Amino acid sequence: xxxxxxxxxxxxxxxxxxxxxxxxxxxxxxxxxxxxxxxxxxxxxxxxxxxxxxxxxxxxxxxxxxxxxxxxxxxxxxxxxxxxxxxxxxxxxxxxxxxxxxxxxxxxxxxxxxxxxxxxxxxxxxxxxxxxxxxxxxxxxxxxxxxxxxxxxxxxxxxxxxxxxxxxxxxxxxxxxxxxxxxxxx
Amino acid sequence: xxxxxxxxxxxxxxxxxxxxxxxxxxxxxxxxxxxxxxxxxxxxxxxxxxxxxxxxxxxxxxxxxxxxxxxxxxxxxxxxxxxxxxxxxxxxxxxxxxxxxxxxxxxxxxxxxxxxxxxxxxxxxxxxxxxxxxxxxxxxxxxxxxxxxxxxxxxxxxxxxxxxxxxxxxxxxxxxxxxxxxxxxxxxxxxxxxxxxxxxxxxxxxxxxxxxxxxxxxxxxxxxxxxxxxxxxxxxxxxxxxxxxxxxxxxxxxxxxxxxxxxxxxxxxxxxxxxxxxxxxxxxxxxxxxxxxxxxxxxxxxxxxxxxxxxxxxxxxxxxx
Numbered sequence: 001x002x003x004x005x006x007x008x009x010x011x012x013x014x015x016x017x018x019x020x021x022x023x024x025x026x027x028x029x030x031x032x033x034x035x036x037x038x039x040x041x042x043x044x045x046x047x048x049x050x051x052x053x054x055x056x057x058x059x060x061x062x063x064x065x066x067x068x069x070x071x072x073x074x075x076x077x078x079x080x081x082x083x084x085x086x087x088x089x090x091x092x093x094x095x096x097x098x099x100x101x102x103x104x105x106x107x108x109x110x111x112x113x114x115x116x117x118x119x120x121x122x123x124x125x126x127x128x129x130x131x132x133x134x135x136x137x138x139x140x141x142x143x144x145x146x147x148x149x150x151x152x153x154x155x156x157x158x159x160x161x162x163x164x165x166x167x168x169x170x171x172x173x174x175x176x177x178x179x180x181x182x183x184x185x186x
Numbered sequence: 187x188x189x190x191x192x193x194x195x196x197x198x199x200x201x202x203x204x205x206x207x208x209x210x211x212x213x214x215x216x217x218x219x220x221x222x223x224x225x226x227x228x229x230x231x232x233x234x235x236x237x238x239x240x241x242x243x244x245x246x247x248x249x250x251x252x253x254x255x256x257x258x259x260x261x262x263x264x265x266x267x268x269x270x271x272x273x274x275x276x277x278x279x280x281x282x283x284x285x286x287x288x289x290x291x292x293x294x295x296x297x298x299x300x301x302x303x304x305x306x307x308x309x310x311x312x313x314x315x316x317x318x319x320x321x322x323x324x325x326x327x328x329x330x331x332x333x334x335x336x337x338x339x340x341x342x343x344x345x346x347x348x349x350x351x352x353x354x355x356x357x358x359x360x361x362x363x364x365x366x367x368x369x370x371x372x373x374x375x376x377x378x379x380x381x382x383x384x385x386x387x388x389x390x391x392x393x394x395x396x397x398x399x400x401x402x403x404x405x406x407x408x409x410x411x412x413x414x415x416x417x418x419x420x421x422x423x424x425x426x427x428x429x430x431x432x433x434x435x436x437x438x439x440x441x442x443x444x445x446x447x448x449x450x451x452x453x454x455x456x457x458x459x460x461x462x463x464x465x466x467x468x469x470x471x472x473x474x475x476x477x478x479x480x481x482x483x484x485x486x487x488x489x490x491x492x493x494x495x496x497x498x499x500x501x502x503x504x505x506x507x
Contacts, residue, residue, distance in 0.1 A: 006285060028289070031426060033235060033236070033374075037375070039360065052359065052361065054360050054379065055362075059363070
């Protein structure tokens with residue numbers, strides 16, 4: 001499926017120089033007497049690079065077979081991460097590059113969004129908030145629920161976060177995956 | 187249920203009507219005559235980068251269609267009136283441009299175009315400034331030549347820059363796949379992609395356009411002896427608001443430019459459309475010395491209302507009409 005410059009719009013996924021890219025900001029530019037252009041801010045879905053490109057009105061661009069699907073995270077076999085579409089039980093395996101930083105927040109049986117390109121996972125997006133167990137931290141300081149201060153804690157996924165001093169090993173914490181910050185005890 | 191509601195709000199329509207009223211009052215006081223020329227014509231604009239919408243006229247429903255064109259500006263018709271002795275005139279009405287759709291564009295839009303006898307481009311800028319200040323709360327509008335704005339905003343000296351250097355300056359900011367042979371295309375890209383956004387907090391008349399971008403303006407000698415177009419554009423809030431000329435009155439030069447546009451269209455594989463020979467004939471019979479300008483009224487209302495999309499100031503956009 002190809003698109004002409006005037007069909008470009010936010011969210012459209014296209015192929016550029018062999019990589020799938022997502023359009024983030026599309027603007028029609030036409031000086032009164034000059035040629036028409038479509039100026040687009042794009043993100044390369046494989047590398048994450050964001051850049052600007054302008055298309056002439058008679059240029060066309062190939063669509064990319066990219067879709068986002070909600071899946072359940074199953075397990076890591078030491079090399080690949082396995083996901084399943086809950087309704088159909090279809091399974092997908094993603095490598096480390098595709099999973100990227102999301103690996104820090106992946107808990108078995110949690111639902112996350114898997115971006116597929118030609119039916120292969122290229123990116124994983126976890127929910128904005130996840131609940132994870134503390135597996136290692138210094139003993140909690142009783143009665144310190146109001147005071148400031150923090151300490152490191154290691155979570156069940158291997159991620160390390162700063163937590164308040166009163167947090168104990170075995171506590172379940174709510175984490176904001178966009179910032180990697182502790183939010184509260186779950 | 188289809189979405190039947192207007193894209194603007196009724197309050198904005200009141201502002202829009204007030205802008206129309208101020209425009210008419212201004213020209214009434216100035217004793218400039220209001221005219222309303224045909225929107226539908228057998229001829230189309232020659233400009234290679236302005237595409238006319240085609241309309242099929244039929245003598246009776248089953249008859250073979252005659253192709254007509256919706257006017258992209260009332261310029262040709264108004265010049266025929268000027269040559270016929272109308273005196274200074276203005277027109278406030280709809281024009282149509284194929285394919286133009288976006289935040290600042292709607293294929294059907296409202297244009298104010300006016301011609302003043304005996305004025306040149308400089309005097310016409312004073313006139314534009316007075317009119318715009320009736321609607322917008324802006325101070326005196328700075329004037330800056332085309333060459334100087336490139337120096338000021340991009341550090342480019344156009345008299346010393348090759349087309350390859352212009353392309354290189356563009357590629358630093360935005361990627362584009364375009365051949366190097368068309369210098370004006372690169373100038374337009376730099377202007378629309380880099381300079382215009384830098385003008386978002388100011389109002390400026392850009393004057394003395396390159397002679398190669400003269401359109402229907404006469405050629406004059408610029409500050410440093412270089413031949414330039416007696417053409418200006420007004421930018422307010424980073425938007426191209428008006429485009430004016432000290433009008434070309436030489437019919438032979440007019441004929442040459444129409445033919446050159448047609449040649450460019452052929453080269454670029456753009457549609458060949460009937461040229462308005464009645465314009466050439468009108469100039470041959472004598473167009474009085476005058477300056478003229480076209481102003482995008484929807485954009486003027488956008489600025490008055492601080493709107494970010496044209497849909498906020500027109501009742502129904504193309505996709506809702």
